[in-house]
Amino acid sequence: MSTATGTPVFVTVGGDASAATATYTPSGATDSTTIALGDLAASVASNTTAVAAAATNASAAVTTAKAASSAATTAASNAASALSVANAAVPSTEILDSSGNLVVKTGALRLNYDTSVAATAQVQFYSSGGTKTDGFLSCVGGTGAGNGQMWLGCSQLACYAAFPLGTATFPFSGAVLQSAVQVVSDINDKTIVGTIGSSDYTAETTKLRTAWAAISGAVYTLNFSTNKRNHIGVIAQTVQAAFTAQGLDPSDYGLWCSTPKTRAVTSTADGATTITEEPVYEADGKTQATQQTVRYEELLSLGIFCERLERADLAARVTALEAKSTAATATTSTAFTTA
Known part of the structure; x- marks a missing residue:
């Protein structure tokens, strides 16, 4: 056997060649490999048997797959029939x-x-x-x-998590309750910023009293109501202007609120109706309109404390005038007695 070219080639053939060996260098390798022809023949025979077994198994697998596909088709047909029966029943x-x-x-x-x-x-x-x-x-x-x-x-x-009941755009028309509404007022839930009428809150108190005095009452009807009954209250824009005139930002106070206005839009697609909330814009088509609201309990609380201060001022003035009048009367009486 010659391996001069790297490929084993039989030069002469005769007798039992199973013990003969072939030495060669596999493609891409650096070291040569020697193998007996008998071992090579045994390996080929073993591989031939394995290939035959694999072919048999593959054929069996194809048969099983075809059977499974047929069963799946039958199941799908049965499911469709069952659905048809169910829909007919309901x-x-x-x-x-x-x-x-x-x-x-x-x-x-x-x-x-x-x-x-x-x-x-x-x-x-x-x-x-x-x-x-x-x-x-x-x-x-x-x-x-x-x-x-x-x-x-x-x-x-x-309410598991605090959220408003109704919105400025979609409010409830009214509420009928058996007792008054409770508002959280615990000192542990509040941080006191100032006390109306206290000596350390004089400047703010003066502004708030002036703003309160500038808020006029209005008698009005509601444009969106079919019942044109007269209502008495205030106009949110009036409250806003009264605070602004005193250099106060009304948005710093919870008694006045301004919320972006939206509208409900109903659309139908693929047989399904969907309601979405979309912005409402001013006439310029760019600026979102707002809905102003007032918290009356806070506004009236301001009024109560302002009116209390007004009564205290009037009482002090009356006391001073009475004292002055008493003193003047006493002086006049003394003059007449001396004369």
């Missing part, structure tokens, strides 16, 4: 719209509901048993008597 006109959204066009959507409530459209959720002593939410639609209302029942309605 009319889509009552439960699902064209986009598959869960809706109720007639009747009611109820969860453990109160059967004593009858209306054309209801959404009812009861915490248990379906009695009015449970925590419940009931929304009753329609235009008949007692309809178009939302009922809420619970022993206590609490």
Whole structure:
């Protein structure tokens, strides 16, 4: 055998060649390798058997995959049939719209509901048993008597995280309560900035008293109300101007508020109705309009303390005038006695 060119080549052949060896350098290697032809033949035979077994296994795997694909197709067909049966059992006109959204066009959507409530459209959720002593939410639609209302029942309605009830743009039209509203007033929740009328708050007190005196009362009707009853109160812009005239920034005081104005916009896409809140702009189309509001309890609190100071000033003046009058009378009496 010759390896002059790096590739083993038989020069003569005869007898048992299994013990013959071939020495060569694999491509990319630096060291030569020697292998007996008998070992090489055994390796080839072993690899041939492994390849045959792999081919058999691959064929079996293809057969299994085809069977699985057929089973999956059958399962999909069965699922489609089951869905068709389910939709036929629950009319889509009552439960699902064209986009598959869960809706109720007639009747009611109820969860453990109160059967004593009858209306054309209801959404009812009861915490248990379906009695009015449970925590419940009931929304009753329609235009008949007692309809178009939302009922809420619970022993206590609490706010997990502080947030406003209503907004300046979307306010509630009114509130009817059995007792007065409580406002957090604990000293541990406040930092005192000044006391109206105290000697160390004289300059601010004077400005606040002057601002209060400049706020005029107004009798008005509400433009957005169909009931044109007369209301008595103040105009937020008047409060703003009164504070500004005294060099006070009204936004530093919680009795006056100005909130960016927005509006609700309803749009429909793919059969679904969406309500979004969008800004309302001034006539220039760039500046966002604002909605001014007043916290009356704070404004009236200012008025109470200002009026208390006014009464104290008047009382002091009356006392001084009475003292002066008494002194003048005493002097006159003495003059007549001397004469």
